[in-house]
Amino acid sequence: MSEVILEVENLQVKFRVSKRDMLTAIQDVSFRVHKKEILGIVGESGCGKSVTANTILRLLPSQTSQISNGKILFHGQDLVQLSNKEMRQIRGDKISMIFQEPMTSLNPVYRIGDQMVEMYRAKNKHMSKKEAWQKAIHMLEMVDIPSPEQRMKDYPHQLSGGMRQRVMIAMALSARPELLIADEPTTALDVTIQAQVLQLMKQLQEEMDTAILLITHDMGVVAEMADTVMVMYAGEVVEYADVTTIFNRPLHPYTRGLLASLTRADRDMGRLSSIEGTVPPLSQMPEGCRFNTRCPDCQAACKEKAPALLEVEPNHMVRCLRCGKV
Ligand SMILES: Nc1ncnc2c1ncn2[C@@H]1O[C@H](COP(=O)(O)OP(=O)(O)OP(=O)(O)O)[C@@H](O)[C@H]1O
Ligand SMILES: [Mg+2]
Numbered sequence: 001m002s003e004v005i006l007e008v009e010n011l012q013v014k015f016r017v018s019k020r021d022m023l024t025a026i027q028d029v030s031f032r033v034h035k036k037e038i039l040g041i042v043g044e045s046g047c048g049k050s051v052t053a054n055t056i057l058r059l060l061p062s063q064t065s066q067i068s069n070g071k072i073l074f075h076g077q078d079l080v081q082l083s084n085k086e087m088r089q090i091r092g093d094k095i096s097m098i099f100q101e102p103m104t105s106l107n108p109v110y111r112i113g114d115q116m117v118e119m120y121r122a123k124n125k126h127m128s129k130k131e132a133w134q135k136a137i138h139m140l141e142m143v144d145i146p147s148p149e150q151r152m153k154d155y156p157h158q159l160s161g162g163m164r165q166r167v168m169i170a171m172a173l174s175a176r177p178e179l180l181i182a183d184e185p186t187t188a189l190d191v192t193i194q195a196q197v198l199q200l201m202k203q204l205q206e207e208m209d210t211a212i213l214l215i216t217h218d219m220g221v222v223a224e225m226a227d228t229v230m231v232m233y234a235g236e237v238v239e240y241a242d243v244t245t246i247f248n249r250p251l252h253p254y255t256r257g258l259l260a261s262l263t264r265a266d267r268d269m270g271r272l273s274s275i276e277g278t279v280p281p282l283s284q285m286p287e288g289c290r291f292n293t294r295c296p297d298c299q300a301a302c303k304e305k306a307p308a309l310l311e312v313e314p315n316h317m318v319r320c321l322r323c324g325k326v
Pocket of ligand 2: 051
């Protein structure tokens with residue numbers, strides 16, 4: 001495989017929940033992203049996908065959160081150690097991010113064009129307004145927005161959800177970042193628009209050689225987009241392998257449950273209900289394996305011993321006492 005650009009090692013993040021108490025939201029999270037790779041991070045709500053993504057860009061609230069262990073090496077440089085000022089140079093430039101709901105990132109009181117121009121000029125002080133305006137039009141063309149000159153004069157609410165997300169993609173990719181972190185970028189869109197936006201992301205990713213960390217709770221999206229898959233449960237990585245392995249030889253009962261939900265009508269209703277129950281809150285993590293309360297294969301040992309993430313075959317990692325062998 002090509003060069004590793006991001007290497008996350010044993011990451012642990014805690015949140016302060018009271019004066020005395022901190023709870024661990026993610027622990028022992030390790031993964032790598034290669035140049036041009038699309039790594040899908042999957043798991044149900046509350047599994048720690050966004051905390052992982054936001055930690056990479058150091059977007060968590062500094063007052064109430066703490067990176068209590070681990071490294072985030074971007075081209076070998078540990079982002080955990082960088083000052084806020086140094087981090088600002090990485091954010092949006094070398095690593096950029098798009099979120100689920102573009103309305104939270106776009107300012108509702110400014111026209112689309114003005115926001116794009118302002119962003120370009122904030123990054124490049126020498127760029128004239130006219131140049132920035134032209135660049136914005138060019139970027140909107142690139143994400144297939146019809147009549148971009150007209151759209152530049154619109155306010156965010158005048159665009160459809162799909163168009164707004166295209167604007168966000170245009171803004172996120174304008175600096176040609178090496179890594180794009182997309183946190184549920186299409187979840188808020190309806191299914192056909194979702195497919196178009198994903199298609200566009202993939203096309204641009206190939207043109208620009210960008211790597212993508214794609215967060216989703218939808219195994220269907222993973223199948224379409226990802227090269228590699230990391231399955232998270234209750235703040236931990238439970239399975240990690242290339243996409244073919246995950247779909248052909250899933251080992252962790254949680255991964256199997258997620259895949260089973262793909263073939264059921266539940267999915268059309270936006271649910272992953274083939275696994276009974278829900279992800280435990282941080283304050284109520286079970287002893288032993290964190291999945292033991294919901295696992296169909298749970299045995300006595302699973303309630304006592306927390307399993308380590310083991311490599312069961314080359315590049316296939318699983319955290320399960322019972323599935324140590326393929
Ligand atoms: N600022 C915070 N303070 C305290 N706990 C938090 C904070 N942010 C997240 N958490 C907790 O950390 C855990 C992981 O949350 P996270 O947002 O990463 O889940 P997620 O996998 O992105 O879920 P979703 O699919 O709903 O977006 C959850 O238990 C959540 O309640
Ligand atoms: Mg999230």
